[in-house]
Amino acid sequence: MFNSWKNDYNHVKLHVAIVLSAVAASASLVNLFFGGVSESAIFSALSKMEALKAWWAENRGKVQQLYSSEAFKTQQSQAIDQALQKMWWQWTTEQQPTTAENNTQEWAIKSLSKEQITSMKSNAYIDGNKNSKFLIVEYTDPECPFCVRQFKDNTIKTVMESNKDVAHIVKVVQWVNHTNTEYKSLAILCAGESQGDKWYYTLFDEILGWTQGSFPSFTLVTNNQVDEFANKLGIKKSNLDSCMQWSKAKNLYAAYRQEALSLWASGTPGNIIINTETGKYIHLAGAYPASAFQDALSKLN
Numbered sequence: 313m314f315n316s317w318k319n320d321y322n323h324v325k326l327h328v329a330i331v332l333s334a335v336a337a338s339a340s341l342v343n344l345f346f347g348g349v350s351e352s353a354i355f356s357a358l359s360k361m362e363a364l365k366a367w368w369a370e371n372r373g374k375v376q377q378l379y380s381s382e383a384f385k386t387q388q389s390q391a392i393d394q395a396l397q398k399m400w401w402q403w404t405t406e407q408q409p410t411t412a413e414n415n416t417q418e419w420a421i422k423s424l425s426k427e428q429i430t431s432m433k434s435n436a437y438i439d440g441n442k443n444s445k446f447l448i449v450e451y452t453d454p455e456c457p458f459c460v461r462q463f464k465d466n467t468i469k470t471v472m473e474s475n476k477d478v479a480h481i482v483k484v485v486q487w488v489n490h491t492n493t494e495y496k497s498l499a500i501l502c503a504g505e506s507q508g509d510k511w512y513y514t515l516f517d518e519i520l521g522w523t524q525g526s527f528p529s530f531t532l533v534t535n536n537q538v539d540e541f542a543n544k545l546g547i548k549k550s551n552l553d554s555c556m557q558w559s560k561a562k563n564l565y566a567a568y569r570q571e572a573l574s575l576w577a578s579g580t581p582g583n584i585i586i587n588t589e590t591g592k593y594i595h596l597a598g599a600y601p602a603s604a605f606q607d608a609l610s611k612l613n
Contacts, residue, residue: 419594419608429588433481435567437504437512440472440479445589446609449481451572451582454497454519455490457528458599459581463520464527470602475609482516483568487578492535494565495556499538501564502555503545511545518544587612 424432432449433442448468452459462468472478484497496519504512518541524531533541542552555561575584575595583596585608594608 419596419611421592421594421611424586424591424593426591429586429591432571435564436481436483437509438479438481439509439513441477442479444477444479445587446475446478446612447481447586447588448478448605449483449584449586451483451485451568451577451580451584453486453488453490453493453580454484454500454516455493455532456488456580457530460520460523460530460532461527462581462599464523465599465601467599467602467605471605471609474602474606478609482513483571484516484565485569485572485580485582487580492532495535496533496538497565498556498561499542499552501561502552502558503542503547505555505561506547506551507545511547514545515541585609585612 429447433447436449448471450462450468452462468480472480484493484500486493486497500512500516500519503515515538519533519538522533522537522541539549539552543549572578572582575582577584577595577597579597581599583600583605584593585596585605586593590612592612594612596604596608
């Protein structure tokens with residue numbers, strides 16, 4: 313959608329510029345003919361009009377070639393992605409709380425059917441007791457600074473330590489064009505596919521746990537480091553590459569995204585806190601402190 317929009321937008325800008333140039337030149341001629349100016353000035357203006365026409369004829373092909381080139385499209389796409397990311401960053405920075413003092417709002421409580429909850433668990437890797445009364449489903453991006461902060465703050469672990477009847481599910485998704493999110497997400501999914509829940513969370517913890525620096529300027533792991541982490545778990549590079557090209561991993565990655573969309577969790581981290589007995593749930597959209605999760609659990613109890 314954005315590629316089509318930006319090309320149309322740039323096309324319109326070009327035409328507007330040309331039209332304005334023609335209007336300006338015409339206005340100059342009107343001024344010359346009705347302003348009592350000399351013949352030489354009139355010829356000068358006419359020459360400029362001819363020069364404009366010649367320029368257009370000469371450069372029209374070059375302009376068309378520029379706007380249709382893949383390099384230009386890529387450059388414009390990157391510029392728009394950066395602008396959108398900056399807009400999202402500014403909004404989330406303003407919206408997401410950083411202290412417990414901001415957690416006084418009333419959370420909206422919604423409902424899921426038993427079938428929906430079963431479906432959410434069926435394609436997931438679960439950390440904790442699969443039959444826990446409460447379930448926290450975290451839609452997260454390994455390169456999202458808010459997701460990294462939630463991990464580094466040990467938010468979910470703190471909640472689980474204080475409430476033994478809570479299980480945790482991480483589902484990797486991507487909403488912003490972070491460079492290596494897909495690679496890291498597929499690697500995590502492949503670790504789970506290889507050896508189940510334990511390896512899934514081991515690789516997830518390795519990737520986010522290595523992250524250095526402080527919010528929001530984290531230094532993230534490279535893809536080569538991800539390969540090294542996976543190798544330590546016994547996943548060879550060749551096997552990892554094969555799995556990441558496998559449709560099952562990609563389909564699961566896409567399914568997590570669609571599931572998040574169905575719950576309006578289209579930002580990261582998106583935390584869905586569910587009472588599996590009643591089906592009631594609360595969506596915490598953002599990196600809230602542990603106290604907010606505790607508050608939500610109390611309201612759902």
